[in-house]
Every structure is written in structure tokens, then in C-alpha cells.
Amino acid sequence: MNVLVYAEVRNGKLKSTAAELLTEARRLLGGKTENIHAVLMGDGCAAHAKTLATFGASKVFVVENSATDTYQCEPHIQVISQLIQKNAYQLVIGPASPTGRDFFPRLAARHKSAMLTDVISLAVDGDKITARRPMYAGKCIAEVGSQTALTFVTVRPNVIPSEIFNAAAEASVEKFAANIDAAAMKSKIVEVRKGKSEKPDLTEASLIISGGRAMANADNFKILHDLADVVGATVGASRAAVDSGYAPHEMQVGQTGKTVNPNLYIAFGISGSIQHLAGMRTSKVIVAINTDPDAPIFQKADYGIVADLFQAVPLFKDELKKIVEHS
Numbered sequence: 001m002n003v004l005v006y007a008e009v010r011n012g013k014l015k016s017t018a019a020e021l022l023t024e025a026r027r028l029l030g031g032k033t034e035n036i037h038a039v040l041m042g043d044g045c046a047a048h049a050k051t052l053a054t055f056g057a058s059k060v061f062v063v064e065n066s067a068t069d070t071y072q073c074e075p076h077i078q079v080i081s082q083l084i085q086k087n088a089y090q091l092v093i094g095p096a097s098p099t100g101r102d103f104f105p106r107l108a109a110r111h112k113s114a115m116l117t118d119v120i121s122l123a124v125d126g127d128k129i130t131a132r133r134p135m136y137a138g139k140c141i142a143e144v145g146s147q148t149a150l151t152f153v154t155v156r157p158n159v160i161p162s163e164i165f166n167a168a169a170e171a172s173v174e175k176f177a178a179n180i181d182a183a184a185m186k187s188k189i190v191e192v193r194k195g196k197s198e199k200p201d202l203t204e205a206s207l208i209i210s211g212g213r214a215m216a217n218a219d220n221f222k223i224l225h226d227l228a229d230v231v232g233a234t235v236g237a238s239r240a241a242v243d244s245g246y247a248p249h250e251m252q253v254g255q256t257g258k259t260v261n262p263n264l265y266i267a268f269g270i271s272g273s274i275q276h277l278a279g280m281r282t283s284k285v286i287v288a289i290n291t292d293p294d295a296p297i298f299q300k301a302d303y304g305i306v307a308d309l310f311q312a313v314p315l316f317k318d319e320l321k322k323i324v325e326h327s
């Protein structure tokens with residue numbers, strides 16, 4: 001089976017999902033790497049080819065075409081379609097990030113092929129691809145299978161632990177001169193507004209500290225940002241906090257916000273509605289702080305603290321500082 005991995009680069013930085021996808025591709029092929037290729041797109045992306053090799057890419061295609069510098073779906077679709085024509089892949093994997101979720105289904109439709117979205121593991125049965133994916137806001141897991149010779153898959157970020165294959169591995173690196181048809185572009189980028197935070201995006205963060213309606217106003221979110229700075233965590237919010245104007249929408253976790261998968265999720269003053277849980281229930285460890293001992297979040301939390309968040313946050317900060325200083 002020939003596998004192509006889309007290694008996402010954003011603002012010159014390689015996303016951690018690239019290593020996760022290559023690790024999963026290797027596992028799928030029984031540890032063999034000869035048939036695992038990866039594609040990098042965007043200005044300066046060639047610098048990441050070596051990293052991809054260490055995670056198991058035997059060949060890396062580097063596309064340095066200005067049309068791929070800032071993400072737009074059409075150039076990405078054209079590049080991957082041209083690579084499929086050239087190399088006859090059976091499986092094309094990308095991250096279930098905003099980018100992957102945007103262009104992978106369109107790519108699959110263009111190739112009249114199966115699209116398995118937001119999967120958490122992959123398996124191969126003969127030449128058929130099967131996958132597991134959460135459904136109904138994470139309440140159950142579906143097993144889905146592809147019926148086509150070519151299959152497109154997006155994998156949920158932060159679920160598959162990445163493992164280096166060989167720190168000294170080298171890949172064959174090929175500059176791929178993609179032929180991008182500008183006439184096919186139906187939209188153009190007018191402006192890119194960057195988020196203010198330099199922290200990892202919520203979808204990639206391994207530590208998240210979130211606040212809910214109980215934060216009471218936007219200024220109070222500063223105490224969560226200060227706490228997060230102690231351990232390099234990313235700050236999230238419930239929809240009630242976002243709708244009340246305490247936090248921007250990009251911080252929203254949940255069904256209509258971001259799906260997160262951190263090692264540690266700390267929820268301050270969040271009740272634990274089904275829609276919030278949909279976005280964070282697969283966090284490895286959940287800590288909830290709430291004044292109401294009957295808050296639903298305590299049913300999902302690994303550790304629950306019945307307390308006023310405004311008293312708990314300074315205590316958390318002191319204790320985390322001690323841990324950081326002694327580590």
C-alpha cells in the first residue's frame with residue numbers, strides 16, 4: 001500500500017500532527033517505511049523534510065509555490081491530485097485540523113473516493129482501510145470502512161502519540177513543481193488576521209486551562225492567562241463565556257467550538273454541558289473546579305474540587321510555580 005501524508009506547515013512551523021500521522025502510517029504498514037511519502041507546502045517548508053524522515057517518511061515532496069504559502073483549498077487540492085496521478089497512492093492522510101477538514105473532503109469528492117473524517121485509529125484489512133471515529137459528540141465510537149481503491153482520511157490531532165522511527169533517518173527529498181491553475185481559484189485571500197496568542201493552538205495544546213460563565217467578565221480571564229503562563233498552558237472557554245463576551249470565539253471548546261485532546265484539561269466554573277463535553281471529554285486527565293457539588297462536569301472529571309474558582313486559581317498558581325521551580 002502506498003501512503004501519502006499531508007504534513008501541515010503554518011507560518012513556517014511544522015504542525016505536530018505531521019509526526020502523529022507518520023507514526024500511524026508506519027504502524028498501519030507494520031513498521032515498514034518504504035511506501036510512506038509526505039508532502040510539504042509553503043515558503044521555507046523544505047527545512048522540515050529531515051524531521052519527517054525521522055518519523056518515517058521515506059520520500060518527501062517539497063512544494064515551494066507562492067500559491068501554497070497562505071492556505072487556500074484549491075492549490076492544496078491541485079498539488080495532492082497531481083501527486084496521486086504520479087504515484088498511485090491508495091491512502092492519503094491529513095490532520096482533522098481546520099485546514100484538513102476544509103480541503104480533504106473536497107479532494108475526496110474530486111477523486112470520487114471514500115472520505116473517513118476525524119478518525120482516532122486506522123486499520124487495514126487486506127487492501128481495505130477501516131477506521132474508528134467518535135460520533136454523537138463522543139458518546140459512541142463508529143467503525144467505518146472504505147469501499148474505494150483510493151481512500152482519504154483525516155485524523156483527530158493529539159490522539160495518536162508520535163514516536164520517532166530513527167533519529168538518523170534520511171528521506172529522499174524531491175522538489176515538486178506543481179502546476180497550479182490560477183483560473184480554478186474561485187476566491188482570493190484579502191487579509192490574514194493573526195491571533196494574538198503565541199501559545200499552541202487549543203487543538204494541539206497538551207495543557208489547557210478553561211473558564212466558564214462563572215468568570216463573570218473579560219478582565220477576570222486575566223487570572224487564567226497568568227496561571228496558564230506558569231506552565232505554558234493554552235486558555236480555553238465555554239460557549240457561555242464566549243457568548244457573554246468574556247473570551248473570543250477562537251477560545252471556545254465544544255461542539256460549536258474546538259475539539260481538544262490535551263494531557264490535562266482544567267475547567268474553572270464550567271458546568272459540563274453535553275455540548276462542552278463534546279469538545280473535551282477525550283482529554284487524558286480532567287480536573288474540574290466548581291462551587292456546585294452536583295455540577296455534571298464532576299461525573300466526567302478525574303479530579304473534582306468543590307470550591308470558588310477565585311480562591312482556587314491563586315492556590316493552583318502557587319502550587320504549579322513550586323512544581324515548575326523544582327523540575
Ligand SMILES: Cc1cc2nc3c(=O)[nH]c(=O)nc-3n(C[C@H](O)[C@H](O)[C@H](O)COP(=O)(O)OP(=O)(O)OC[C@H]3O[C@@H](n4cnc5c(N)ncnc54)[C@H](O)[C@@H]3O)c2cc1C
Pocket residue numbers: 211212213214237238239240241252253254255256257258268269270271272273274275276279289290291292295307308309310
Ligand atoms: C447547539 C448548541 C451548541 C453548543 N455549543 C457549545 C460549545 O461548543 N461549547 C460550550 O461550552 N457550550 C456550548 N453550548 C452551550 C451549552 O449548552 C452550555 O450553555 C454552556 O456550555 C454553559 O457554559 P458554562 O458551563 O460556562 O455556564 P453554566 O452552565 O452557567 O455553568 C457555570 C458553572 O459555574 C459554576 N460557578 C458559579 N460560580 C462559581 C465560582 N465562583 N467558582 C466556581 N464555579 C462557579 C456554577 O455552579 C456552574 O456549574 C451549545 C449549546 C447548543 C444548544
